[in-house]
Amino acid sequence: MTRIGVYPGTFDPITLGHMDIIRRGAKLVDRLVVGVTTNPSKSPMFTVxxxxxxxxxxxxxxxxDITVVTFDSLLMDFATREGASMIVRGLRAVADFEYEYQMAGMNQQLNARIETVFLMADVSLQPIASRLVKEIALYGGAIGKFVSPAVEAEVVARVASIGRKGAP
Structure with missing residues (x-):
């Protein structure tokens, strides 16, 4: 039986922290599905x-074996559709755990056959959050420590097109 895991997120933008969880999560399953989703509570910088x-x-x-797909549904419906037995979630801090623990409990109520596995972010990557990367970039700060060079270029170009905060 093929073990399939799902790693969901908005990835707006994808950070080195996300990549750490993807690399490590891919070792736990035969196939990792990275699910790029929308989140009604977030204002994305980039389109899906x-x-x-x-x-x-x-x-x-x-x-x-990593595939990347989009989804716009309940996570457990998406995971079931992908044939997943595992949801992979990254944790940076205790505050993440409280939220993720609640979500894991709700997801278990929706489908008890799919386990949630938490991976702690590498210590050097724990402070990285997409939200903070965008904020730093919008105020003209350097983000190269937090994202790949290609992602840095994308974010810098987007900030240039929408305008930097605090700029004259």
Whole structure:
């Protein structure tokens, strides 16, 4: 039986922290499905199509069977559709755990056959959050420590097109 895991997220933009979880998560399953989704509570900098292309480019060199797909449904419906037995989630801090623990409990109520596995982010990557990367970039700060060079270029270009905050 093929073990399939799903790693969902908005990936707006995909960070080195996300990539750490993807690399490590891919070792736990036969196939890892990276699900790029929308989140009604977030204001994305990039369209779903742009985020898909970015994630596909970034995971191309990662070892393992990794596919990238979009979804706009309940996570458990998506995981079931993909044939997943596992949801992979990354944790950065205790605050993440509280939210993720609640979500895992709700997801278990929806489908008890799919387990949620938490991976702690590498210590050097724990502070990285897409939201903070965007904020730093919007105020003209350097983001090269947090994202790949290709993602950095995409974010810098987007900020240039929408205008930097605090700029005259």
């Amino acid at each position: 199509e742009e985020r898909m292309a970015s994630v596909q480019r970034e995971v191309a060199e990662v070892d393992g």
